[in-house]
Amino acid sequence: MSDTQLTARAATPLLEIIRNIKPDQLDAPTPCAEYDVRRLLNHLLFWGPSLEGAARKETVPPPAESDSAVDLTGGDWAADVETQLNRIVDAWSKPRAWAGTTHMGGPTELPAALVGGMVLSELVVHGWDLAKATGQHLVVADDVAGEVHKEVTKTATLGREMGAYGPEVPVPASSSTVDRVLGLTGRDPAWTP
Structure with a gap:
């Protein structure tokens, strides 16, 4: 399975979760302490163009200094998130997206494969966040979960240094691959609202 196919397969369960979020769930807490459901959807919309641009080797700065400075969830937020995710999948479905270097909304040049791995991780981890917050269950294919685990293992320390990840949560080695990613x-993985 190539990275280009994994992106679409990582996005499919997230899209299903988004389609089933009810408007009265937008204020529900998520496992991301700083985000409720609305703010997490806003986060996906905020960073989506930058992630899409990274696949095309275009620097697309986010619309503000932080995703808390804007609310992009007005109107038909579900359709907007779905459209943005489909654009990300389309952009990362091209083999050239994974080659060479790229930018993720800022001036720092990064290996494209590293950014692509971060995109896979975002799709799966935030899919789980939204599923848990809205009483749904995220189903991730084993090969997708394995690839995300490999990517997160490589970037976990950096993610913590950047504030994108919290302190590691100990998870038994016998746990599912997704649970080990979450930790x-x-x-x-046992979080409840």
Whole structure:
């Protein structure tokens, strides 16, 4: 399975979760302490163009200094998130997206494969966040989960230094691959609202 196919397969469960979020769930807490459901959807919309641009080797700065400075969830937020995720999948479905270097909204040049791995991780981890917050269950294919685990293992320390991940949550080695990913990102797989 190539990275280009994994992106679409990582996005599919997230899209299903988003389609099933009810408007009265937008204020529900998520496993990301700083985000409720609305703010997490806003986060996906905020960073989506930058992640899409990274695949095309275009620097697309986010619309503000932080995702808390804008609210992009007005109107038909579900359709907007779905459209943005489909654009990300389309952009990362091209083999050239994974080659060479790129930028993720800022001036720092990064290996494109590293950014692509971060995109896979975002799709799966935030899919889980939204699923847990809204009483749904995220189903991730084994090969997708394995690839995300490999990527998060490589970037966990950097993610914690950047504040993207919390302190590692110990998870038994016998746990599912997704649960081990969650622990690496600072999430408790047993989290409940």
